[in-house]
Amino acid sequence: MGIITVGREFGSGGRELGKRLADALNYAYYDQEIIDEIVKNMQLSHKYVENILHEGVMPSFSYRFGNTFYTPYPVVQGTVDVLVEQQKVIKEIAQKGNCIIVGKSANVILKDLKTLDLFVYADLSSKIKRCQERAPEGENFSEKELKKRIKQIDARRSRFQEALTDLKWGAKEGYHLCINTSGFEIKALIPFIAEYATRWFDLK
């Protein structure tokens, strides 16, 4: 059985790579689907879970000062609960069969399985260009804003991983293959990665 995890820098095309690779190998693909599952299992709002996992911001508990002594416990606990559920969901997915899981430090969460762990990265100008080309209609970040956004999102990913392990997010030591997509069409990279993955699972 083959499980491929794909870590990626924001804007590097890792998500597209994961999706296309899943198509090429006929593997199940999990990304957003993991959030849907958490939402269902925990009976929380989609926005609440997404806020925690995608934005790294605290959900809308009201912070009260003055008369009420403030304790951050519910906020912290809410975050921890979602992270614990995410691990559970990812471990369940891994039991189901061949699949590709994008992001969420799945390489760390599934470290006891023989997963193939990829990391996708690119130079900053390629990432900015990619974000600009793929911007949804109406979104119009300046280059400076995009730089900031890329930095923030990757910092959050890195921070989440830190909660799980000493292994640094994006450090090559945590992956089997690190792929620089600068100047590439993701599509063009798929055949050889598919070939690698197939051989990898044959060997393991």
Place this chain on the structure above:
Amino acid sequence: MGIITVGREFGSGGRELGKRLADALNYAYYDQEIIDEIVKNMQLSHKYVENILHEGVMPSFSYRFGNTFYTPYPVVQGTVDVLVEQQKVIKEIAQKGNCIIVGKSANVILKDLKTLDLFVYADLSSKIKRCQERAPEGENFSEKELKKRIKQIDARRSRFQEALTDLKWGAKEGYHLCINTSGFEIKALIPFIAEYATRWFDLK
């Protein structure tokens, strides 16, 4: 024309990978040959050049104190001369046709060409195991000594690169593909890397 550079951690099997890849692709292979060329061009002893490039130690100039005021100039100049000649040799090799160059920060030296830059790495226990298996007869380093040796050699490689560029040796940003060989027979990795290289040069 295809030029592939292979950076590698000591003990990761990068040299074997480079050699086997050269055979698979029918490319010329350069590693030790670069030292031979420097020796010939500069009319220096093999040992002198090797000391500088492989061991990172200063050659046998006598250090005199006492009456004579010591200046390190000749030592420094000797090192710089060899490094400059090495760059020249590598640039000449790159003009000759399809080839694989192992080590020597060739990715940095040839940064203006469309080289394919690989980096080969492994976890420490795999590297130690590899060193033990490949030790020449009579060499019998303890695990502790091997750890130290691996650290020293990689630190020297890193230091040499620092003299050329801000790009950190072994940091994935300086390469197109980083390959973790832990637990692999190098031989088994060759077909897919050859496939990747062929596609890469087709696309460029």
